[in-house]
Amino acid sequence: MTTIRAKKAFPWHIIFFLGPGLLIYLTVSVYPLLDTLRLSLYNEEYNGDLTFTGLSNFSKLLFDVVWSDPFWNATWNNLKFFVVHMLIQNPIGLLLAVLLSSPKLRMRNSYRTLIFLPTMLSVVIIGFVWQLLLSPLWGITENFMWDIGLGNYFDAWLGKESSALFTLSLISVWQFVGLPMMLIYAALLSIPDELIDASVVDGSSAWQTFYNIKLPLIMPTIGMVSILTFVANFNAFELIYTVKGALAGPNFSTDIMGTLFYRTFFGFQLQEGSLTMGAAVATLMFLVILVGVALYLFLFQRRVQRFAL
């Protein structure tokens, strides 16, 4: 019906509906991304002129020690940051979701709302809050650890090269655990009761029911949680910047791709900012995210489709 209509006259109404939104999206989102990819192939001269240099920015970033050391350091750190989220945040989220979905649980809504609360707050706020709590000056954490008999293990974790990154990862895990919890909880709720009942009638234990029935059914959601975690982690910046500043100290031990991108683009004490090198870092981040998303679509979307309800 609409096609007949469209043939009659030029579809002005489509332009009216689509135009303004698409214009803003193309100008402020699509074009800058493509332009960033383009700029990564140029070099900025001292007078501000751009000359085409092909892939030389990338070969600098990947192989020239001055650039590649920080780059691989940031990539490696970012990977650790991601692994901590995958191994701690998402399993805890899963556990909480399973507990929340137990039948006839009282205060379910209160738990849900309260555990999700930190996710709502700005990463900046959370960063400062934990900086205060972990501060040896204030001593809240230290006193608490003495109280439970672990006082000897307390340290200024955020200030040590060996522990700063892990501590920051845990802060981020603490803040965002509500997200996997909520999404997995929703997936668990959507499993038909008959399936569970059938499994119980067949004599499966709670663990067997979970492992054989529920887990395969929530796999698509776990896949989605993983890719969301991946994209968010490889795009993170605020927490490190708030707690450790743009230099991601001590000695760049908490540097991740987001902070490296910021420093490369805007410069810092040791190095002038560069438009084109910044674009090159952003392009590599883009490729990393693209690979992650492609892997997700390939592995998860295809394999788990047969489980989909």
Added chain:
Amino acid sequence: MNFALPMKHNRGKALVTHAVLMTYTLIALFPIFVVIINSFKTRKAIFNDPLALPTAETFSLVGFEEVLLRSEFGLFFSNSLIVSVVSIFFVLLLGAMMAWALTEYSFKGNMLIGILVAMGIMIPIRLGTVSILELMSNLHLVNTLWALIFVYIAQGLPLAVYILSEFIKQVPKELKEAARCDGVSEIKIFFTIILPLIRPAMATVAVFTMIPIWNDLWFPLILAPSDGNQTITLGVQQFIGQYVTDWNSVLASLTLAIVPVLILYMIFSRQLIRGLTSGAVK
């Protein structure tokens, strides 16, 4: 069958479930609670007994006085409010219009535009920052709230189009066809029939759009870092960076940033959680 045993077993299980959930709830709330109670105490009390509630002797508002005196908290707050409200308004309006066009009409390029918009859900707009800054400086929008508003509209549109499309698809065909038979224009159909019907979905989209905008540090830091155009998140970051040793002020500024969000969360958490758990975002 003997029911007594499983019952007992269930009660034990319920107890463990509650214990775990309660422990985690405490872990989630404790840090925020400590910051808020200490912002109402004297400096001495903050250090002497951080876990005590403020009493008549230890109660003090000196931190808040300092913050309100030394920074333009009210201004930052209203900047954040303006940026969020204007961005959300356009994300909802333009997002609904795009969703309607993409789901209702078949035309050349429909699929391509759909995919292009969907890619925006996964690919962070931040990656284009280098060129966004150039673009905004060419448009003379750097250090204005408009730069942020444009970026946030572009950032919010993909998810809005996606969620709203799902809802627009559910509008019964008969409604639209009846209106068309009566000669109602497409534009009027959209604004008088479709928009009111998808209002509940728009509330969900509004909440999802609001959170990242309100909490963002990256774009305010790059596009509007000074001249009284700071948003609240950037304002707090800069203020604390400057007065890092003044514990009263630090705690008070954190509390001032947390409390409005807490209040909004208490009001809208139902909406938000329903959105998250109804499968609207998948």
